[in-house]
Amino acid sequence: MEEKMIKQISLFAENKPGRLANIAEKFKEAGINIRAFTIAEAGDFGIIRMVVDEPDMAHKVLHDAGFTVSETNVLGVEMEDIPGQLAMIADVLSEKNINIDYAYAFVTKTEKAFLIVRVNDIRGAVKALDGANVRLLDMSDVHNI
Amino acid sequence: MIEYWNPQIERMPVDELKKVQEQKLCQLVKYVYEHSPFYRKRFDEAGVKPEDIKTLDDVTKLPFTFKQDLRDTYPTGMFCVPNNKLVRFHVSSGTTGKPTVVGYTDNDVKAWSTSLARALTSIGVGRDDVMQIGYGYGLFTGGLGMHYGAEEAGCTVLPTSSGNTERQIELMQDLGSTVIACTPSYLLFMIEAARDAGISFQDDTKLRVGVLGAEPWSEEMRKRIEESTGIKAYDIFGTSELSGPLFTECQSQNGIHIWADQFLVEVINPETGEPVANGERGELVITTLVKEALPLIRYRIGDITVLNWDECECGRTHPRIMRVLGRADDMLIVRGINVFPGQVESVLMKIPEVGEHFMIIVDRVNELDIMKVQIEMNEAAFSDKINDLMDLEKKVGAALKSVLNIAVKVELVEHGSLPRSMGKAKKVIDNRKI
Numbered sequence: 001m002e003e004k005m006i007k008q009i010s011l012f013a014e015n016k017p018g019r020l021a022n023i024a025e026k027f028k029e030a031g032i033n034i035r036a037f038t039i040a041e042a043g044d045f046g047i048i049r050m051v052v053d054e055p056d057m058a059h060k061v062l063h064d065a066g067f068t069v070s071e072t073n074v075l076g077v078e079m080e081d082i083p084g085q086l087a088m089i090a091d092v093l094s095e096k097n098i099n100i101d102y103a104y105a106f107v108t109k110t111e112k113a114f115l116i117v118r119v120n121d122i123r124g125a126v127k128a129l130d131g132a133n134v135r136l137l138d139m140s141d142v143h144n145i
Numbered sequence: 146m147i148e149y150w151n152p153q154i155e156r157m158p159v160d161e162l163k164k165v166q167e168q169k170l171c172q173l174v175k176y177v178y179e180h181s182p183f184y185r186k187r188f189d190e191a192g193v194k195p196e197d198i199k200t201l202d203d204v205t206k207l208p209f210t211f212k213q214d215l216r217d218t219y220p221t222g223m224f225c226v227p228n229n230k231l232v233r234f235h236v237s238s239g240t241t242g243k244p245t246v247v248g249y250t251d252n253d254v255k256a257w258s259t260s261l262a263r264a265l266t267s268i269g270v271g272r273d274d275v276m277q278i279g280y281g282y283g284l285f286t287g288g289l290g291m292h293y294g295a296e297e298a299g300c301t302v303l304p305t306s307s308g309n310t311e312r313q314i315e316l317m318q319d320l321g322s323t324v325i326a327c328t329p330s331y332l333l334f335m336i337e338a339a340r341d342a343g344i345s346f347q348d349d350t351k352l353r354v355g356v357l358g359a360e361p362w363s364e365e366m367r368k369r370i371e372e373s374t375g376i377k378a379y380d381i382f383g384t385s386e387l388s389g390p391l392f393t394e395c396q397s398q399n400g401i402h403i404w405a406d407q408f409l410v411e412v413i414n415p416e417t418g419e420p421v422a423n424g425e426r427g428e429l430v431i432t433t434l435v436k437e438a439l440p441l442i443r444y445r446i447g448d449i450t451v452l453n454w455d456e457c458e459c460g461r462t463h464p465r466i467m468r469v470l471g472r473a474d475d476m477l478i479v480r481g482i483n484v485f486p487g488q489v490e491s492v493l494m495k496i497p498e499v500g501e502h503f504m505i506i507v508d509r510v511n512e513l514d515i516m517k518v519q520i521e522m523n524e525a526a527f528s529d530k531i532n533d534l535m536d537l538e539k540k541v542g543a544a545l546k547s548v549l550n551i552a553v554k555v556e557l558v559e560h561g562s563l564p565r566s567m568g569k570a571k572k573v574i575d576n577r578k579i
Contacts, residue, residue: 012559012560068560
């Protein structure tokens with residue numbers, strides 16, 4: 001089941017100039033490529049969430065640079081890039097009473113759309129989405145996006 | 146291991162001890178009246194003559210001495226001996242005003258070292274120990290004071306002074322330091338630096354004791370340090386005007402023993418100057434009974450404490466001053482409420498998600514005081530859900546409010562963004578212009 005999950009890197013950042021530049025620079029030096037990225041902000045601070053090609057290395061690089069960072073399992077849901085897909089996925093989850101903590105999406109060059117989603121019951125979500133024939137990304141997909 | 150440095154003195158019955166004090170007080174008053182124009186003038190102004198001081202209770206007839214007196218008579222106007230009798234000067238940093246100069250005769254340095262040797266013995270530190278001294282050497286009394294005391298107690302001293310942290314950690318391992326003496330802030334800094342280099346204080350060093358002081362720290366901070374390093378952490382007390390580092394807790398870790406044959410302690414109400422009732426908190430006032438170069442009469446230390454004459458379980462009869470987390474001049478008044486940084490520390494250190502460093506920032510916005518506390522979180526407590534972090538801020542704010550009785554805005558900041566200190570840590574930024 002773990003292979004149907006992807007590792008997301010989250011890090012704590014104060015909401016002030018230069019923070020993102022610093023993080024991006026660390027990734028550049030380490031040759032880490034970001035696949036999906038979002039910032040959630042709450043006033044003085046924000047949480048940066050990322051899907052990258054080398055999550056373990058990204059974690060180490062950021063941790064060693066003194067950042068507060070964590071690795072979380074999330075789902076990468078493959079969607080056709082057409083209307084109604086997000087509604088369908090959300091339906092599948094809500095039928096099983098699974099809550100979405102947060103989500104963000106992006107479109108790839110293969111004309112698929114990907115939804116990165118953290119849920120309160122990740123195993124339940126994998127089962128439900130499998131049952132609905134929805135394809136989930138694994139880490140090799142992330143590499144090859 | 147020896148239990149007492151000088152059992153006869155350290156276990157002397159209290160009434161005998163008080164007789165010793167009485168005799169020394171009478172001699173001292175005569176001595177300063179004869180040798181210090183400053184004190185002669187002070188006593189004359191207060192209408193008190195040396196012959197008026199016959200018993201310990203008469204001490205309250207004597208006027209107080211303040212730090213300001215040392216500043217007003219800068220550099221050596223209060224000294225009782227000429228320069229050719231001095232063996233050393235120390236000078237304060239002057240961070241809170243004009244620096245103060247203190248001087249020592251040979252006997253003063255010996256009495257100072259003895260005081261610390263007794264204290265170190267009381268925490269089981271002595272001949273078999275390698276003590277690494279990370280207090281600053283030089284004009285600051287911490288480094289050299291500790292150095293002489295540790296040598297007197299029989300330790301092998303590693304005088305690293307403060308700074309150059311990587312080398313400190315390397316030497317600590319290579320030379321097998323068993324005792325570290327430094328500020329609690331600097332110890333935290335070292336622990337963090339060691340951890341970043343993959344070195345654990347617990348597993349990779351022989352450290353067993355920390356002698357920590359020169360700044361206020363809380364019982365909760367002690368627990369954190371002891372748990373994360375496996376050492377026993379002891380509080381040390383002293384101030385440059387008295388000599389420098391002089392006294393520590395004993396192994397009971399319940400108050401700092403003040404050697405009553407060398408120092409006379411009073412606790413007073415800081416506003417009225419009257420002695421407080423036994424067991425009540427007040428301002429510490431100390432009279433040096435044996436100093437030659439710069440004796441101090443009823444010196445207002447500024448620390449808020451409680452005096453405890455109960456016999457300690459260690460068997461020592463000398464009184465203890467109990468930890469109350471603050472100095473009169475560290476106290477912040479926020480919206481009319483007294484706040485000690487030590488109280489804030491004590492609340493924060495009880496919350497496992499909160500890291501060791503914090504900063505208090507006080508501003509005045511539209512005539513209203515706003516107090517903000519910045520904290521770092523422990524990495525293990527980091528959740529990537531915004532709500533969890535906002536809940537943590539609220540939880541810390543509520544805990545502070547319940548103790549301080551004022552609303553505090555809590556701000557999570559990035560790991561490493563709050564200042565680390567190799568000496569005395571600055572924990573308050575007061576932006577109010579009053």
